[in-house]
Amino acid sequence: MYTPILETERLILRPLCVEDAPAVFAWASDERVAKYMTYPKHETIDTTLEWLRSIDHSSDADYDFGFVEKVSGELIGSGGVYWETDRQQWRVGYNLRHQSWGKGYATEAAQEMIRFAKTELNAVKIGSCHAVKNPNSGRVLRNCGLVFHHYSTYQKFDGSATFRCKEYLWTKNGEELTHHKGTVTLKTERLTLRKFKKSDYKDIFTWASNPKVNRYVSYLPHKELADSEKIAGLWADEAKQMDSYNWAIEYEGRVIGNIDVVRHDNLWEAVMGWQIDAPFWNRGIMTEAATAVFDFLFCEVGFHRISAGHDTRNPASGKVMEKLGMKKEGLFPQYYYKKGARGTGDAQKYGILKEEWLDWKETEQERFYELC
Numbered sequence: 001m002y003t004p005i006l007e008t009e010r011l012i013l014r015p016l017c018v019e020d021a022p023a024v025f026a027w028a029s030d031e032r033v034a035k036y037m038t039y040p041k042h043e044t045i046d047t048t049l050e051w052l053r054s055i056d057h058s059s060d061a062d063y064d065f066g067f068v069e070k071v072s073g074e075l076i077g078s079g080g081v082y083w084e085t086d087r088q089q090w091r092v093g094y095n096l097r098h099q100s101w102g103k104g105y106a107t108e109a110a111q112e113m114i115r116f117a118k119t120e121l122n123a124v125k126i127g128s129c130h131a132v133k134n135p136n137s138g139r140v141l142r143n144c145g146l147v148f149h150h151y152s153t154y155q156k157f158d159g160s161a162t163f164r165c166k167e168y169l170w171t172k173n174g175e176e177l178t179h180h181k182g183t184v185t186l187k188t189e190r191l192t193l194r195k196f197k198k199s200d201y202k203d204i205f206t207w208a209s210n211p212k213v214n215r216y217v218s219y220l221p222h223k224e225l226a227d228s229e230k231i232a233g234l235w236a237d238e239a240k241q242m243d244s245y246n247w248a249i250e251y252e253g254r255v256i257g258n259i260d261v262v263r264h265d266n267l268w269e270a271v272m273g274w275q276i277d278a279p280f281w282n283r284g285i286m287t288e289a290a291t292a293v294f295d296f297l298f299c300e301v302g303f304h305r306i307s308a309g310h311d312t313r314n315p316a317s318g319k320v321m322e323k324l325g326m327k328k329e330g331l332f333p334q335y336y337y338k339k340g341a342r343g344t345g346d347a348q349k350y351g352i353l354k355e356e357w358l359d360w361k362e363t364e365q366e367r368f369y370e371l372c
């Protein structure tokens with residue numbers, strides 16, 4: 001298809017031509033604009049002309065647009081959508097002259113190019129990336145409905161610079177972003193995290209009958225083994241579902257607690273809950289279990305964010321959240337009320353995004369290696 005002319009409220013997106021060379025050269029030779037682009041900064045206008053002449057406007061794989069500001073008639077930037085055979089996806093890119101930054105133009109142009117890719121090119125997958133050191137571009141991608149997918153690197157075409165980047169993705173049906181996998185067995189240094197079995201009820205009773213353990217958890221202490229048998233049966237049944245996540249924490253041959261996704265909504269956010277038996281507190285066990293679970297939920301299942309909350313009278317749980325790199329997100333007064341318990345409790349909520357988790361883990365690992 002010949003590159004079409006598109007229109008937004010403030011912009012005309014049209015094919016580029018050699019007459020655009022002076023305007024394009026003005027930004028392509030500007031270090032502030034070219035810094036994180038894959039093209040090396042244009043040193044002479046000949047480079048710009050060479051590029052403009054090389055554009056094939058009839059290509060079915062590359063659609064390059066110049067962005068014209070309607071009010072001034074000036075060319076203020078360019079971008080395009082490009083087919084990537086190796087990834088079987090469309091890629092969107094853009095750059096704007098410096099004086100047009102901060103006015104929402106990149107978002108406006110990118111949204112229109114993405115609409116074009118979805119409706120005219122029938123795109124089912126659209127990707128893009130931005131250098132970690134260029135976070136504003138990430139805002140544009142999020143404004144366009146793309147979501148962070150993974151960290152990667154990219155190079156300038158001439159190999160003169162390599163950038164760590166965040167890869168973003170949009171897929172038509174949400175596939176490739178998230179896949180439910182169910183409660184898969186996870187091993188850590190000291191623990192086995194696995195599905196619950198009906199036969200776990202005796203171990204469950206040990207901690208579920210201890211009022212110290214469930215003081216700040218929603219259920220009441222189990223009075224008899226039958227209570228634990230019932231919950232073990234329920235959890236073993238739930239474990240058959242691919243969208244259910246509840247791990248038995250097995251330590252030295254017995255189940256000492258659990259870590260679960262209390263609820264999740266359309267694969268975007270997972271809300272966590274956890275508990276272990278009192279004799280095992282303060283040995284780093286829950287932090288170890290949650291680290292493996294967060295890795296799994298973010299990298300294998302594909303949740304975008306994980307959150308958790310604790311009763312402010314139960315600071316140990318908040319400490320686990322902090323040790324996991326989670327950030328405080330708000331205090332909810334009188335959030336917890338439990339029948340038979342004394343008073344109400346305020347909830348301190350914490351959360352972490354997938355990209356923050358991956359960042360945080362890398363920093364922790366660097367710190368760990370430095371200590372070694």
Ligand SMILES: CC(C)(COP(=O)(O)OP(=O)(O)OC[C@H]1O[C@@H](n2cnc3c(N)ncnc32)[C@H](O)[C@@H]1OP(=O)(O)O)[C@@H](O)C(=O)NCCC(=O)NCCS
Pocket residue numbers: 212213214216217257274275276277280281282283284285286287288309310311314315316317319320
């Ligand atoms: C909350 C709970 C899961 C923590 O498990 P854990 O295995 O002891 O956690 P970790 O050992 O990984 O980390 C606990 C941290 O809290 C700290 N801590 C313990 N008591 C604390 C207190 N009163 N104030 C502040 N920090 C405290 C510990 O020192 C430790 O931090 P450190 O490693 O920096 O020393 C466990 O106490 C528990 O099961 N409690 C009962 C159930 C419950 O409350 N669940 C959470 C509901 S939100």
